[in-house]
Amino acid sequence: MNKPEYFDARTTVERISPGNLLERLAAEPSPEPRPIVRYAQVLKELRKLSSGIGNEYQQMEFGRLVKKSLEELTAELGLSEGHFSVDTSGDPLLVREGAGQHWILPTHFEGGAYFSAPHADHQYGLRAAQIPRINIGRYVRFGKGSGINAGGDITIGDGAWLSPGSLLLRQDHSAYGRPSIGARTVSMTHQPGIVLRDYAWVGRDAMVGWNSDYLGLASVVGTRSFVNAWVGDYSIVGDHGRILQYQPFKAFLFGRYELTVEEVLRISDWGKVDQDWRRAYADESAALLDADTDLSELAELTAELTHSRSRALLIRPSSLRLVPLLTQGRLDIAAHSGDLTPYVLQWAGDHKALRVRVRSDLTDTRLPFETAGTFHYNKRVGYDLTVCEHAPGTPAVALAELERTLLQGGVLLADVRALTDAGDAPDNLVETRDLVLGGVAYKVFRKK
Structure with a gap:
């Protein structure tokens, strides 16, 4: 190499013989406790257990297990109150609509839904208070196989839904500069956090990238879309965040009335809401x-x-x-x-x-x-x-x-x-x- 000035003096590359690989992988670089390692271990264990989730009762029980595990981690690491929170309150709701019925459960995880651990081995120096926060509201549904990479703060509001197979990414392997395998060594837990506002909905197999810090109130990310920027309130978006439709009648309803989850579930004629909103808009928009x-x-x-x-x-x-x-x-x-x-x-x-x-x-x-x-x-x-x-x-x-x-x-x-x-x-x-x-x-x- 004839350009040694390009090398980072803080970065070293050491050759390890194959016979010593397992021993070195298991070894800790130093004896000090590592908060980020415990965080990753807890999420990894929960992810393993999530594969066995079955019926609705087990889905709710797993939500309580996530809450309990994060509360124990809070105490173990001496974190401030509220660093982690999972609101599993509320009763299961049986909604009968016409000839059919369906369940709305308190915050729950369907089979295979998980939080994935960040790459703890890249972040040994993080203090406990720097560990990403996880805060989840009421009646949140984590669909089958949905995943959240917890390399940044995660805040999810009431009634949000991650559909089966959907992903929230809080990490980034940068392709600018470091090629392929080199990008794997970049720090993962310094990504911006993301907020899913109340009733945000991430469609089936959709992927929300690291540059999205906000999914707006009652917003929808369409099926199999990739979104890498924030999504506005009451908007339906497709691939790359292209806006497909606005829902001002929902903004009108939620802005003027304080509705419980039960009350929201009893509304089926959204056309009537839209009619009332359009009358209000016709009367008030000219002045605005x-x-x-x-x-x-x-x-x-x-x-x-x-x-x-x-x-x-x-x-x-x-x-x-x-x-x-x-x-x-x-x-x-x-x-x-x-x-x-x-x-x-x-x-x-x-x-x-x-x-x-x-x-x-x-x-x-x-x-x-x-x-x-x-x-x-x-x-x-x-x-x-x-x-x-x-x-x-x-x-x-x-x-x-x-x-x-x-x-x-x-x-x-x-x-x-x-x-x-x-x-x-x-x-x-x-x-x-x-x-x-x-x-x-x-x-x-x-x-x-």
Whole structure:
């Protein structure tokens, strides 16, 4: 090799004779206890036992076993309360519908459903508190042979369903740089976590990749789809996350009424829900479009930045007024609540703007990104335009965090009220102009 400067001094490769292989595989590198090894052992043992799951009673019993095993691991490793949680509460529900009937069980695992252990041998140095979290809600169904790689935090809401054969991946063997067998040595437990919101549904044999950190409320990942980015609330998606349909009537129902699982199961005429929603939309949407506000100056700005391949992020919108201006390309919307979600999705569906994603998990310390991280292999990832509006009673967003969402050369348009006490502008964020929209002052920045 004539390029030794490429070698990593921290990486060594040692030849082991075949006769000593089993001995070396069984040996621990050092005597200190390893939390990640215990974590992997517990999940491996549960996976082995899951193959024997049979009838419905055994499926529920296995859910309780998962809960008990993780609680014991919490105590053993001195983890904080809530690091692991599995909600197996509730009674089995027998639903009679027409001439048929079926069971809805408390959180349960069908035969072969499992959590797979991360590659513990890559992560010996992890402290107990760094072990991925697992939190599972009520009435969650893990279908036959479904699997979750637990190399990142897993949060699953009430009523979610992983169909038979579906997979959630929290690991990544990068093909960029390391070829084939070399990619196997990359660390596996530093992947972003994933949240499945209430009633999220992963279809049969679907695969959700490492860059998906969010499956939205009542969202559906279609059968045999591969999705490697987050999925918006109340959206049905196919392969590569292509949006097939929105379900604004569900956003309307769940947003306005606090429904129990039992009440949700008693609704069969969703057409009636849709009719009621469309009447509400007809009465209320005009005001939310805010047609009286002069947006011509903003329209000129967005026309320069948005096109069929552009990506825009709209943060905590207060109305629909900006949505039509930002849907030339793909539009992501992040909000603290789902109040506006049914209106956005109905407008998008009516106008065939099937490239809009909405999520209602916004925090003010970590904004959503196109993928689950800030870097996706060696691709340029980020938004061409980020628009930050102001919601009353919400704290300011740091300019550094807003800047993080942008591509190089991207533009930030921010309500000045949202920037109060938000910190100094990063060096690579340059203020270019001021705008006034509907009596509200905005500042425009460009990322160097």
